[in-house]
Amino acid sequence: xxxxxxxxxxxxxxxxxxxxxxxxxxxxxxxxxxxxxxxxxxxxxxxxxxxxxxxxxxxxxxxxxxxxxxxxxxxxxxxxxxxxxxxxxxxxxxxxxxxxxxxxxxxxxxxxxxxxxxxxxxxxxxxxxxxxxxxxxxxxxxxxxxxxxxxxxxxxxx
Numbered sequence: 001x002x003x004x005x006x007x008x009x010x011x012x013x014x015x016x017x018x019x020x021x022x023x024x025x026x027x028x029x030x031x032x033x034x035x036x037x038x039x040x041x042x043x044x045x046x047x048x049x050x051x052x053x054x055x056x057x058x059x060x061x062x063x064x065x066x067x068x069x070x071x072x073x074x075x076x077x078x079x080x081x082x083x084x085x086x087x088x089x090x091x092x093x094x095x096x097x098x099x100x101x102x103x104x105x106x107x108x109x110x111x112x113x114x115x116x117x118x119x120x121x122x123x124x125x126x127x128x129x130x131x132x133x134x135x136x137x138x139x140x141x142x143x144x145x146x147x148x149x150x151x152x153x154x155x156x157x158x
Contacts, residue, residue: 004068004114005077006061009107010053012084015046017106020081023047024108032058032074032112050079050108057110068114078111 013020023044027035032054039051054076062069084105091099 002066003116004061004064004066006057006059006064006074006112007109008053008056008060009109010049010056011107012105013046013049013108014103015049015106016104017081017083019044020046020050020106020108023050024079024081027054027076028079030076032071032076035076050110053108053110054079054112057112061112061114070114073115074112075115076110077113078109080109082107082109 023039023042023046026038026042027050030038035054036051039047039054058071058074061067061074084107086105087103089101089103091101093099
């Protein structure tokens, strides 16, 4: 079963990529609803532009063939801010000199992924064990801390 992915890019946004990355770090890996709530109450000015790009990525994912259209199952898989072109301006300074002002821009990119539906497996009459579904973490592809600690101990011989 494939995961439906949507992507959106906001280009030439009038902020520095460094400032946008601070806000993007807050929403990476979160569900779409939680990410939008975080952006809504963030005090950074760029949060509004990131929310706009996030909504566009969700809309793009919903348009794909095979999409369930359930926003509750979508989460932000990747988001990053790349540096765009900088506008160079001159500011007059004392004694005939000039200071350079750099007005930076950024390209904001957000990827959202819809998790596939978890199908519960019903135990056969002769099988032992519970009939509960094995539901994984909300972030696919992540190992539990306990499991990775156990593996590292085995490798080191401890």
